[in-house]
Amino acid sequence: MIRFDYTRAGTVQEAVNALAADPQAQVIAGGTNLIDLMKYNVATPTLLVDIGKLPLRSIEATDAGGLRIGALVTNAALAYDERIEAEYPLLSSAILAGATGQLRNAATTGGNLLQRTRCYYFYDTGTPCNKREPGTGCPAIGGVNRIHAIMGASDTCIATHPSDMCVAMAALEAEIIVEGPGGERRIPFARFHRLPGDEPWKDTTLASDELIVAVELPPRGFARHHTYLKLRDRLSYAFALVSVAVGLEMNGDTITAARLALGGVAHKPWRLPEAEAALTGGPATDDRFVHAADLLLNGAVGHEHNRFKIDLARRAIVRALGQAAAGTPQSQIDKQIR
Amino acid sequence: MMPNTAVTGAGEQDGRCIPIHLTINGVAHHLSVAPWTSLLDLLREKLDLTGTKKGCDHGQCGACTVLVDGCRMNSCLVLAVTRDGADVTTVEGLGTVDDLHPMQQAFVDHDAFQCGYCTSGQIVSAVGLVAEGRTGSRAQIRELMSGNLCRCGAYPNIVDAIVEVAAGAREGGEPMQ
Numbered sequence: 241m242i243r244f245d246y247t248r249a250g251t252v253q254e255a256v257n258a259l260a261a262d263p264q265a266q267v268i269a270g271g272t273n274l275i276d277l278m279k280y281n282v283a284t285p286t287l288l289v290d291i292g293k294l295p296l297r298s299i300e301a302t303d304a305g306g307l308r309i310g311a312l313v314t315n316a317a318l319a320y321d322e323r324i325e326a327e328y329p330l331l332s333s334a335i336l337a338g339a340t341g342q343l344r345n346a347a348t349t350g351g352n353l354l355q356r357t358r359c360y361y362f363y364d365t366g367t368p369c370n371k372r373e374p375g376t377g378c379p380a381i382g383g384v385n386r387i388h389a390i391m392g393a394s395d396t397c398i399a400t401h402p403s404d405m406c407v408a409m410a411a412l413e414a415e416i417i418v419e420g421p422g423g424e425r426r427i428p429f430a431r432f433h434r435l436p437g438d439e440p441w442k443d444t445t446l447a448s449d450e451l452i453v454a455v456e457l458p459p460r461g462f463a464r465h466h467t468y469l470k471l472r473d474r475l476s477y478a479f480a481l482v483s484v485a486v487g488l489e490m491n492g493d494t495i496t497a498a499r500l501a502l503g504g505v506a507h508k509p510w511r512l513p514e515a516e517a518a519l520t521g522g523p524a525t526d527d528r529f530v531h532a533a534d535l536l537l538n539g540a541v542g543h544e545h546n547r548f549k550i551d552l553a554r555r556a557i558v559r560a561l562g563q564a565a566a567g568t569p570q571s572q573i574d575k576q577i578r
Numbered sequence: 579m580m581p582n583t584a585v586t587g588a589g590e591q592d593g594r595c596i597p598i599h600l601t602i603n604g605v606a607h608h609l610s611v612a613p614w615t616s617l618l619d620l621l622r623e624k625l626d627l628t629g630t631k632k633g634c635d636h637g638q639c640g641a642c643t644v645l646v647d648g649c650r651m652n653s654c655l656v657l658a659v660t661r662d663g664a665d666v667t668t669v670e671g672l673g674t675v676d677d678l679h680p681m682q683q684a685f686v687d688h689d690a691f692q693c694g695y696c697t698s699g700q701i702v703s704a705v706g707l708v709a710e711g712r713t714g715s716r717a718q719i720r721e722l723m724s725g726n727l728c729r730c731g732a733y734p735n736i737v738d739a740i741v742e743v744a745a746g747a748r749e750g751g752e753p754m755q
Contacts, residue, residue, distance in 0.1 A: 272637060340640070341722045
């Protein structure tokens, strides 16, 4: 493990001040991703700012009728919260589809948002990586790329974002609340994670002196018609090859509102307003699901080892939309896909 | 309860050590630890609590599982300084050779291990799982124990042991689904 300095923030302002004073500082909360990256010398902070004692562990109702989730609420506490289970079961299901009991007990909401990619080359300091060392190249392009992106990638990076929680939050159109030297800022979920472009080292639009303090869920939770369908190489404790988060509102057989987000396919949770609009205002039929899938996957680019993901994603979208429309969400315990 | 023990100097003396207080298996410890010391290394290397095993050291195998404030966690991915004030339980805190914890006894009764390297992590994780109360079916137990790997493949017997203890822990000990 590398050597570094350590400070424990007593207030949000203290944490922001510490981050502003040292651009090489990083925040530590649950630590499940950061400590791992530090052991591999991928993350090399000079200072860790421990926010673990800050009062950011509650889930509270908002005036708008939604919920405000403190940044330090653990993944387990969030997934098993009675209000989340009842009103936002898509979020609960997605969280329980990821990681393990031990990791979910330690990992936090804010930390989950800031997970780094699991690209093999990013983790291996013996290889080049534009995300880890800008300008050195991307060996995943033309290399081993089974887990890599098929949407929104660039010629500098084809990494994917690994989170399950974030795919559900994207579908739910959550907002991320951050504090910085200039005060509070609210970031719509779709604008928090970014595509790699020619700056693949930037995972998010969060500034180095900003701290995530909360995530707010709007009132609409799609509790009756939702699913989180995750496909992976092992049935448990594996990152998604493709995952699909769906939330629908139905009036009889007619879809009146639709949310559709993909995980495991891009540098961020992948949504397209046109695909969701194409689902809205008509019946829940396989033909219309296939049309939405084709819209969402328009422009998909496969590489040597991940071309299968394009067809896998198309079929997973259709299956997930069917699960959600029928009100029979995917179980994260019973692994049968129905 | 055992008397409190003060332990100092458990950290590298390069001037960056941080004073922390941990209760470990019911014993209070006042420690000075380097920021980069994992809870796992603190337990094993400084406090001689070697029941907690280092397997992968990356949160993938679960051999290092301990309870932190009652919640099971990978101690390899916890920096000790970040858990100042916590109550930690390791496998040494569950039972003794003469008075095994029910989960330890169940692992013996069900032959739930072969080489034994993963076993302390399995047992602590299983105790944490039963406390979480999510042991409603064998499928649920298997899913929620997926953070503990067993290369010998003792999984069916591990599940048997957890089923037995979970049934005993439930009021009336009703059968599983």
